[in-house]
Amino acid sequence: MLSGTTALETLAPDAPEIRSFDVNAVPLAGVEMLHWSFEVAAAGLTELYPPALHPTLPPVAMFVAWAVPDSPWGAFRLAQVRLSCRSGARPRGFLVGAVIDNAAAGGALADHWGLRPGVGEVTVERYYDAARVEVAVEGETVLAVRADDPDPLRPNDIQFFATMHAARTPAGLRLVQFDPTIEVTRAERYTPVLEAFDGGAWGQPRLEPNYPVVAYGAHADITLPRLRFATRPDVSAFEGAETLA
Amino acid sequence: MKFGIFYELSVPRPFGGGIEKTVYDNALEQIRVADEVGFDTVWAVEHHFLEEYSHCSAPELFLTAAAMCTSRIRVGHGAVVCVPEMNHPIRVAERAAVLDILSNGRLEFGTARSSTWTELAGFEADPDTTKKTWDEFVRTIPKMWTEERFSHDGVCFSMPERAVLPKPVQDPHPPMWVTVTSPGTELDAAERGLGSLGVATAGFEEQERRLTEYRRRIQHCEPAGGMVNDQVATLNFLYCDPDIDEAARIGVPMLGAFSVSNAHLLFTREAYPSRAYGLLANLAPGRRGRPSSEDNPGARAGIPEGMAIGDPHHLVRVMKEWESLGVDQVNFLLNAMEMIPQEKVLASLRLFASEVMPQFRREAA
Numbered sequence: 001m002l003s004g005t006t007a008l009e010t011l012a013p014d015a016p017e018i019r020s021f022d023v024n025a026v027p028l029a030g031v032e033m034l035h036w037s038f039e040v041a042a043a044g045l046t047e048l049y050p051p052a053l054h055p056t057l058p059p060v061a062m063f064v065a066w067a068v069p070d071s072p073w074g075a076f077r078l079a080q081v082r083l084s085c086r087s088g089a090r091p092r093g094f095l096v097g098a099v100i101d102n103a104a105a106g107g108a109l110a111d112h113w114g115l116r117p118g119v120g121e122v123t124v125e126r127y128y129d130a131a132r133v134e135v136a137v138e139g140e141t142v143l144a145v146r147a148d149d150p151d152p153l154r155p156n157d158i159q160f161f162a163t164m165h166a167a168r169t170p171a172g173l174r175l176v177q178f179d180p181t182i183e184v185t186r187a188e189r190y191t192p193v194l195e196a197f198d199g200g201a202w203g204q205p206r207l208e209p210n211y212p213v214v215a216y217g218a219h220a221d222i223t224l225p226r227l228r229f230a231t232r233p234d235v236s237a238f239e240g241a242e243t244l245a
Numbered sequence: 246m247k248f249g250i251f252y253e254l255s256v257p258r259p260f261g262g263g264i265e266k267t268v269y270d271n272a273l274e275q276i277r278v279a280d281e282v283g284f285d286t287v288w289a290v291e292h293h294f295l296e297e298y299s300h301c302s303a304p305e306l307f308l309t310a311a312a313m314c315t316s317r318i319r320v321g322h323g324a325v326v327c328v329p330e331m332n333h334p335i336r337v338a339e340r341a342a343v344l345d346i347l348s349n350g351r352l353e354f355g356t357a358r359s360s361t362w363t364e365l366a367g368f369e370a371d372p373d374t375t376k377k378t379w380d381e382f383v384r385t386i387p388k389m390w391t392e393e394r395f396s397h398d399g400v401c402f403s404m405p406e407r408a409v410l411p412k413p414v415q416d417p418h419p420p421m422w423v424t425v426t427s428p429g430t431e432l433d434a435a436e437r438g439l440g441s442l443g444v445a446t447a448g449f450e451e452q453e454r455r456l457t458e459y460r461r462r463i464q465h466c467e468p469a470g471g472m473v474n475d476q477v478a479t480l481n482f483l484y485c486d487p488d489i490d491e492a493a494r495i496g497v498p499m500l501g502a503f504s505v506s507n508a509h510l511l512f513t514r515e516a517y518p519s520r521a522y523g524l525l526a527n528l529a530p531g532r533r534g535r536p537s538s539e540d541n542p543g544a545r546a547g548i549p550e551g552m553a554i555g556d557p558h559h560l561v562r563v564m565k566e567w568e569s570l571g572v573d574q575v576n577f578l579l580n581a582m583e584m585i586p587q588e589k590v591l592a593s594l595r596l597f598a599s600e601v602m603p604q605f606r607r608e609a610a
Contacts, residue, residue: 001297001505002258037516039366056511057296057363084516089508091515157518189518213362214517 002057004049004085008173008233011050012166012203015173016116018227021244023112026224032067032124033182033218034131036145036192038209040083048204050233052175052240053085053094053164060084061209062093063145063197065133066222067124068105076102077122078109079135079143080163081202087164087175088237095165095178097202099135099142113227114167114176131190131217142201147190147215155184158216166233171242174230181223190215246568246605249286249576250279250594251323251444251480254301255506257582264583265300271587273310275579278591280315282598283606286353287311288323288576290444293331293364297582298506305340312348320348323442323576324355324424327382328375329401330368331359334382338389338409345413352413355422355442356383362516372519377401383421383437387470390418417471422478427523428455431477435459438468442576443479448550452479453570460571476573481553483577484585485597489556493546495585496554503581553577557600564601 008015039058049055062082069075078100082093098117100106110116120137129150135143162179169176192215199207232240256268276287289307292299301307308320325337345352358375359365365372378401389395389409396406413419422440425431428451431441441459443452456477463475482503484496514522543563548554553563553575567575579590 001508054508057294057509058366058511060511060516084511086508089504153518154520157520157523159514159518161515187518211366213366216518 002046002055003236004051004053004055005046006048006050008050008052008166008175014116015166015168016110016114017168018114018176019111021112021227023226025226026072028068028071028222028224030069031220031222032126033220034065034124034133034147034215035217036063036147036194036215037061037213038063038192038194039211039213041208041210044206048083048206049085049094050175052231052233052235052237053087053092054236056084056086056091058211060213061096061207063133063143065122065124068222071105073105073108074102076100076105077124078105078117079122079133080117081143081204081207082163083204083207085164087177087231088241091161092177093161093163095163096204096207099137113178113224114169115163115165115178126217131215137201140198140201141196142198144195144197145215146193146195147217148193149191150188150217151190153187153189153216155187155218158184158187158218164231167230169230169244171230173233174242175233176227176244177229177231178227179225181225182218182220183222184218184220186219188217190217246564246572247285247574248597248602249288249321249478249574250275250284250483251288251576251578252301252307253290253292253299253578254307255298255503255582256300257584258297268300268583269307271580271583271590272307273314274587275590275594276311276318277314278594280318282595283602284318284594284598285574286319286321286576288321288353288355288442290323291326291357294367295361295363295510298510305344309344309347312344312351319351319353320344321353321422322355323444324357324422326359326364327356327379328359328365328368328370329378330370331364334385334402335389335404335409337382338386339411341386341419342390342411342413345415345419346411350414352415352419353422354419355424356439357424360426360512360522362511362513365513372513372517373521374401376521383423383439383469387418387421391471420472420474420476421470422474422476425455429523431455431459432462435462436466438463438466438470438473438475440474440476440478443477445480447479449566449570452567452572456571477571478574478576479567479572481551481575481577483553483579483593483597485553485555485557485560485593485601487556487596489542489546489559492555493548495589496552497547497549499578499581499584500549500552502584503578506582553597557596560597560601561604564605568605
């Protein structure tokens with residue numbers, strides 16, 4: 001079984017410290033979600049993951065945007081780049097990087113969920129027949145993706161997976177499992193188009209999207225849960241899974 | 246009750262050093278032994294690009310080799326992928342007929358539509374249409390086999406009138422099956438009069454539920470071909486040893502190796518939201534056995550419920566339980582990732598054939 005070969009400390013040197021696991025679940029109503037998937041070059045793919053995670057074949061980069069109209073920290077738009085993987089045998093997305101347009105919301109995500117996005121501009125545009133997301137950091141576009149020709153889906157046609165991301169816990173640097181509850185009320189599938197992507201700006205210059213998979217959009221109510229599980233980054237989840245206090 | 250052996254042809258990394266040839270050679274030796282000792286069928290999957298999990302991309306060649314080195318055991322496509330980007334239906338009909346001739350009428354013809362993005366995207370096939378194309382394949386291929394000349398104006402292919410040659414040996418044609426991975430596909434099989442070829446492991450309770458509905462529906466089927474095949478086969482793992490604890494020590498890790506080898510697969514449902522792929526396949530072995538008790542030595546040894554791992558006495562009991570549910574055939578994976586040495590695989594086959602199979606054959610006689 002293929003496993004990652006790069007230390008998590010190398011992949012995520014700026015992993016935040018979770019200040020408190022003692023947080024109530026936070027509901028986010030009426031979120032516009034957009035998701036793009038592209039296969040990425042498989043050469044050297046194990047170097048993209050820590051040893052705890054196993055790549056899918058083919059590996060897939062996922063670009064995810066949330067437009068949240070209201071939260072305890074105000075409205076925010078969050079963009080994430082994830083890499084498809086398995087933790088044990090379970091499907092997961094390994095977080096490569098994230099950008100948010102609301103520093104207070106970003107701070108809360110870091111403090112309570114160990115997900116620290118950089119601050120930048122996240123533009124989410126939805127049209128009758130298309131959708132588009134553009135992410136810019138310090139004025140430079142680091143991601144631009146378009147979704148064309150919507151086709152309705154049933155809400156349960158979309159399967160969501162937990163994200164694994166690096167965070168410092170009292171037990172040390174861990175991959176924590178971020179598993180929001182997502183209740184979809186409307187969903188569409190699109191044709192994905194990649195306009196621009198700078199992997200280096202997201203922390204992984206070797207990420208090279210090379211084949212479109214799918215794009216989809218959803219209108220959903222999301223609940224940010226209390227973190228429950230983590231895994232040691234240096235061994236498989238079969239050995240390293242832990243329950244968080 | 247029939248017993249078969251089932252091949253994914255998993256290959257552990259690293260792929261160099263002749264390991265793929267070793268896997269194929271070992272499988273063919275196992276098939277020769279299975280033929281000698283009385284197993285009924287050898288099945289081979291069709292998979293593409295599934296590193297480690299399955300290097301069985303040309304099953305028609307593998308099964309031809311199997312047929313050529315055996316005299317009695319039936320050879321089964323488990324199954325041909327009925328997606329036109331992978332296999333043109335005319336070529337499927339032609340190849341299957343040739344295999345039926347070369348095997349002297351020993352072909353079982355399984356059909357499938359692929360469940361992974363890895364495979365479908367590799368051939369640039371549209372996941373939304375695979376159910377439709379599978380349906381068109383299973384309705385037209387029997388006609389190609391049985392009609393002197395065949396023409397078709399369809400959705401995934403059309404053709405002017407031609408004689409599709411040769412014709413199979415079996416009359417009217419080889420028995421047809423559908424591989425059942427996701428719950429519900431067994432109903433597609435029943436409605437078309439096709440056998441249900443289970444390729445995902447399921448516990449007794451789940452299997453019983455599916456079987457009951459299959460049996461009910463196939464009574465009123467409209468056969469897709471020239472005959473009804475109302476058999477239900479289920480997939481299992483086999484490791485038989487005189488000592489149950491030794492059987493568990495060697496056999497149970499095979500289940501883990503199988504699960505790990507399929508963990509890299511990117512299922513269509515995960516990658517590409519589609520109404521055509523509603524439920525995730527469960528290819529992993531079943532849950533642990535019921536709580537330990539004096540009369541459940543398999544559970545005490547850590548053997549999952551229904552798995553054919555144990556001593557002959559235990560395996561007779563497990564097979565009786567499958568038989569009581571109405572399963573007609575149990576097909577066994579004999580190894581995974583070559584983790585069990587070949588001589589032990591062969592000894593397991595022989596022991597099962599000598600100590601377990603007669604318990605079922607006598608009753609049948």
